[in-house]
Amino acid sequence: MNIQESIASGIQQAFKVCFSHDLPLEEISLAPTRKEFEGTYTFVVFTYLKVSKLSPEATGNKIGDYLKENVAEVSGYNVVKGFLNLVLNQSVWVDLFQKLIANPTIGQLPPNGKKVMVEYSSPNTNKPLHLGHLRNNFLGYSIAEILKANGYEVIKANLVNDRGIHICKSMVAYQHFGNDETPESSGLKGDHLAGKYYVLFDKEYKKQIEELKAEGISEEEAKKNAPIILEAQDMLRKWEANDEVVVSLWKKMNAWVYAGFAATYQRMGVNFDKFYYESDTYLLGKDIVEEGLSKGVFFKKADNSVWVDLTDEGLDQKLVQRGDGTSVYITQDLGTADLKYKDFKIDKSVYVVGNEQDYHFEVLFKIMRKLGRSYGSGLYHLSYGMVDLPTGKMKSREGTVVDADDLMQEMIETAEQHTKELGKIDGFSSDQATSLYEMLGMGALKYFLLKVDPKKRMLFNPQESIEFQGNTGPFIQYSHARIASILRKAVQIGVNYKTTDFSGISHLEESEADLIYLLNDFDRKIEIAGEEFSPSVLAQYLFDLAKEYNRFYADVPIFLENDATVLAFRVALSEQTAKTIKKGMSLLGITVPDRM
């Protein structure tokens, strides 16, 4: 039983004894005491005045007295208005700390026997990744790691959008303007090469529209009849008919793009257990349409099109198959959802997709639940907001995007410059220095994107957003490096912090108790982050932890301590903090250095 549980059960007893009232354990909630007051946990008594039939103060005092007498961990209390602040015995902290360091699997909850798939990234193969994709990839990777830490078996999946009219646009433009250019001949990364032709297509398309308009054709008609768009549509038909020339071009350009993506993913530090390709899955879902019809979940209209009626759930009627029997977007998503289940027998499925698709996923999930899928209740759309630039929204076709590769490179270069200015690379080999810059640059970028609540849209200012001080990745990385330095010194002068028994310690500094409180909170934060699908919970926690450690570091000189046990305790406290930071940051996909 942990401290909170034993206090809660003490409160339950107190209610029984003092007010002859049965209070269910789940109803008892303890909040951390605010810094200004003495105490660790606070119990708010206002709610229970009807039960106690006493004033707030008297109620608090009565419960406080009972807890002080009957709960070993509680050494004192104070009541301010209706807030009962509980002061814990100092020995509680030392005991708690000894338990923490005895646990070899820090930050890993026991297996829960459940399987979850996290689908993220899901790029289009007609253009390179940009800033928005970075948020998606970092979020997806991190939430997968967080779910693992919560005891799930996790499958990371990437559903690659490798077919459709947008892919054909790049291909048509390449046929026209490519001159057999290749990544090798152009020196461009494959995905950037494909992206170049996607932009060229749009340019030519716009030009043709203007030409048609000059001939007196309406804009609407011009958009439909520009020769190059007709060509792209024709190419899509040929692709679906397995035309040899089209398919071989498609394969060639896709291979370039995949090579480019692989390099980008590697630098991002993300990975996948399973790739799905829309070119394989786009015809799925027809059997589910049949199933839905026979179960009465779907219905047919006069033109033979198939619909689902979600008006009873506050939504509209939604088309799931066209009158001519061809699929729409949601048809294949229905099929893919089932495919994922068939492949892995998953209990839950998380889709990391931007919030512009909120409605789509609401519909998709409602349909799967109506169809009675076993995983229906485990479907979750991790919807995240856009990343805006100071100039407004990013638009790929207008070239106002922040390219992912460029941004990562820039971050790493900034980290290098910053590190050199601080003169911190004495004794580093050039390989070590390079990997440090990479670690810091990527750490800053990932932390920046992950510290914000996913569902909020956020602003990215290339000039100002990336800092290395304050609430940033490098600040936490720095704290880790500081501790690593302490540990090196401890080993050097022979401190036996791993085998010392700390139970004799009778006094703790405030910052030490606060640190233990935070360290003990790690598992709970992992749980919350998992339940809320929010890495930002962990990011915030790690910042608080690093902040608290730095406070301790400034307040308490470790190696000047005369008492060998206390000295060893402080080193052990440092080590536990380092382990927690390292594990926590790894759940965000961020690595931490031993020196910087």
Add this chain to the structure above:
RNA sequence: GGUCCUGUAGCUCAAUCGGAUAGAGCAACUGCCUUCUAAGCAGUAGGUUUCAGGUUCGAUUCCUGACAGGAUCACCA
């Protein structure tokens, strides 16, 4: 127009699902390196939580209504 999301310090974000005097970082200003890494620590200043009502011991949080920003409402994906 319907639906959904968001609105907190000059800026970027928090606030433990209704709790105490709303907290951090950046930017500004003051201190602290002959002591374990100053990418740090301590401090000053900065707020009518968009606005108006309501619910109650208590509201940034819940309800209603405005206002502002965004997304979506395709037989596109």
